[in-house]
Amino acid sequence: MRKKLSNIFLGLVFLVIGIGYAGDAVNLWDFSLFFRGWWTLIIIIPCLVSIINNGINVGSFTGLIIGLMLLAAHYVNIRINFWGLIIPVIFIAIGLKIIFQSFQRKTINVEPTIHVEGQAGNYGPGRAEYSAIFSGNSIKVTDRFTGADLNAIFGGLTLDLRDAVIDSNVEITATTVFGGIDIYVPSGVQIKVNNVPVFGGVSIKNRHSYDSGAYTIYLNSTTMFGGIDIK
Template identity: 35%
Template sequence: MKKVSSILWGIVLIAAGVVLALNVFNIMDINIFFDGWWTLFIIVPCAIGLFTEREKTGNIIGIAVGVFLLLCCQDILSFSMLWKLLVPAIIVIIGLKMVFTGLFGNKANEIIAKIKQNGGETKVGCATFSGCDLNYDGEVFEGAELTATFGGVKCDLRNAIIEKDCAIQVSAIFGGIDIFVPDNINVKVSSNCIFGGISNKTSVHKDAPTIYISGTCMFGGVEIK
């Protein structure tokens, strides 16, 4: 993904340089400082993020915000209408994400449900106005449910025994969750975020077990390292 991001940013910079050069030689007359040009600093990074980042919802919302601001600067919309339209647009985007998640299934929820149906138990970590530190060194790990409400949860799986696909359900509401995973594990994320997000800094490994992570972030965040 880093290579794709570098290529896309390179294309953007080359295009900007070419336009500036053509303007200097009077071959073209493109005003790059049009009304609302600064909104491109919101729109372009979010557009690139759609191709380079695993979680798309935040980038889609960012593009929506940038486009609405640009339309206001171009006097197509008024700033008084901005919040009236922007809030419903964000709600619709989040709603669509939830619908698609429901239609196409959620692997993490399926794994957790299967563990409980078979009489197994998932690890539970909950921090409410406090902190919670979970360490699974030498333990067989199949699934966990982590909740941080005005608090923080740290889940260390780096030395856990992961023999097959497993799952983690997360909920971060005005709180944060840090998940540390082994280097030879895949991580797939499915989330619904409102003014929050999930950051997945892991790499892809072929033919390796996968940790499926799903959950909700509201004014909170989850970081997977």
Template identity: 30%
Template sequence: MILVGILLLLETTGLSPTRNILLYVPSLFVLVGGWGLVRSRFRNVVGPIVLIGVAGAWQLVALDYATVDQVVVFWPVFVIAFGLSIIAGQFQSRVRATDDTFTSAFAAFGGVEKRITSRTFTGGDLTAVFGGTELDLRDAEIDTKPARVTVLAVFGGVEIVVPREWNVQMDVFPVLGGAADDRPRREGTHEEVDLVVTGFAAFGGVSVTD
């Protein structure tokens, strides 16, 4: 963003023509999407792939390799990809679920609340689309650390409630959204990671509370 701002400033002030360089701004967002994939070790796929697809199409239009009309007709592909990601997440949770060691929750235009009391919690899959999902893990225990929870929040919110002493690692890829561990910091927090939260948030939020 700093680089784009500098290029825009040079162009608007007339200090240096940067219009040709600005044509390649969409490529920066392609790189951001690629960085998101690598940073999450390819656990977060939906968000980065959507960003790469949109930015890539924008770059083709900017370089006159395609017109807006030619690109726009393919927008339903993203809807299909989003639907497939939800199905894949639900299928994975059903395959892995034994009792409540692995859980899943899907909320669309509504809310879902789940409480886990498993002594061997391994992870979960949470999706909120125009709705909200809450997962309460305060009574859960993790046998093999870290447990992993994958989240997808689109125009919705996902809240994960954990014990105060848990060390939680946030690895959520936000696009016009947010992800945060809202718990107050404590001196007694241990270094071993108990829970890893990965996923994607667009026009929504993911929060960890106690």
């Protein structure tokens, strides 16, 4: 359903552009895609698509707000340092997400299904969230792995799954904003990537073959001025 909604959204974007240029060609109205601040759509549209596909996360929400702020800076005649607001927006987005997750987790029966080397605690029903915000973070999973949410914002994050037990298909959602993520996966596991790139991308390295009956890691990601390496 989410994929269908994102396709509808992208279809509407192209439809509006096509109708706009068609009307301009027959002199019904003036239309140009290159309006003031048009380049901010390169940030706004992929972040919206990511939110529709994968739900709201820190990276896509922050990217959307930053894009809207940069677009507004071209039209709002207020003496505000929009660039100076980017960092506070990132912290506000992270803070709001932590607060909302705290309320939501009260209704969840927590199961300690993922154990991180050197770190104890419960991470919900088989799914964890790891972030690197203006820093580096390295995680090694040595127990059963059933998915994770990854965020690298002005930082670097490493998720090592080479010793993890993957006994079902799993999903990893990942967002990079001026950051990078390295994911080490066990041999023989299939990898399927659905990425929304904004001056970034996903690279799959040294993955020559996989077992025909192996489980699959589905990576749904947004890379904004950053990248993800699967090794």
